Amino acid sequence: MTFCRTLIHLLLNGTIALASAAHAAGITVHDARNRDVAVDDIARTVSIGGAITEILYALGLENRLVGVDTTSLYPATALQDKPNVGYMRQISAEGVLGLNPTLILAIQGSGPRETMDVLETAKVPLVLVPETFSEEGLIEKIRLVGHAMGVDARAACLSDAVSADLAQLRALRAKVTKPVRVMFVMSLQNGRAMVAGHKTAADEIIQLAGAANAVDDYDGYKIIGDEAIVAAKPDVVLSIDRGKDSLQAEAVYTHPGFALTPVAANKAFITMDGLYLLGFGPRTAAAARDLSVRLYPGLAAQGGTFTSALSAANCRQ
Template structure:
């Protein structure tokens, strides 16, 4: 009896492996390196990037995941149930390859470069998922991940639901008559503010919420002077929650630069979950809506409703 069960299990395992390979046969993914990557087997996938992991779970593909990175905070089961390969910008090649992956999905910007070079030459293909902070970039990210995993129909379902959420957000944003000036502060390093400029997730989420980035003269993140803070005249400081390292409101209000701005005068400070706010995954429209209501409390009072299409969409099968 034990022998029979073993044979059946081996046959089933072989069938699953053959099915996975058959489904993946012929899949070509054009990734962020401007290369066409052939995917032949997605049965053992490693996800590097919280948004990628969130998409995979939304598509019902968690059983194919054999490893995730530390930014994969949603859903909580990801880091709890799956092996951890480290922080996305400090990935160890040995940690990833030790899981014997047949496919590696990594968000653009993962590193270090030496590790990515090793992974690129490994047996399992590396697909570098583009990170474009825009509505179109978010939809394309979902479609590319779904295509790489051989579930285009599920990806279309999810992208449609996210698209519906973004449409609701645009309608809500249209009710804003006077955009507030928001400064995203990643941290205060020795009293100096690390602030987000253009071409960042923070810049895009601010705009999606119907506000304006108070910084408009550089790209990326930069430490700026107190004089630059005063000159920018931010109405609100936005930051992310990072446990004990979370920026505190009082530290902002008493800062020499912010103390001379409307931020301190109006006690205007907002901190939100980092992946939710900046991850640019399926929940991005909801995060922008939550930010918009915090920035403009009158939106909810005026009937600016938002009901996400994600819970009702069945994109897992």
């Protein structure tokens, strides 16, 4: 009897696995290269991009993953359990293809270019997932990843939960009457600040939190001088936690430029986990909410509560 039960269990698991793989067969994905990619097999998927990995786990598809990149920090088990193909901007084609993938999901901006060219010419479907830093871009990212994996219903569940969290965030943001000016500083290199302008994840998360980017005259990241820092008049400096390499509050307060701004006067310096803050994955609304209440401590007292629909949703089946 035990043998029979075991055999039935194995047969059922095999049937489920085959059904899932078959469900992915014949799917066409229109990706960030404006190309249609045919996906026939998701059994051995490589994920390049922390947000993609996070979405796949939220959709209950971690058993399809055979490799992830170093930005796949959430959940923590991803890098512990899966082979590491390197940093998303320094991927090795041999490292990826050596895992015998049947599908590669890579976030837009992955590289280097030479590696992506090799992956594109390999006989493995490569889906380049658009990276648009907006509410709409986040929802589209979830839907595209879910579609590529043949689980549109699960993706709809996840996107609905994230949409509900974003709606709560908009209601919280509406309570802000005077936006603070936030400057996101990636690093201080030889005393010069690497700062985020428009069209960056940092710029969008600042706005989602109900604040204003103190930098409004360029796109992307740029090293700026002391005069530009003083002229921007930031109220708060925001940065990411990078362990021992993190930017330190005292380095900001004593910096010649920041010392002449409200940042130093008010000792206003915030750090948060990098993937959580800038990853633009399912937890983005919660990250923006956490940033918002740190920027505006009075929001909670005004009824600015946040009950995450994401934490209550089960989109894994």
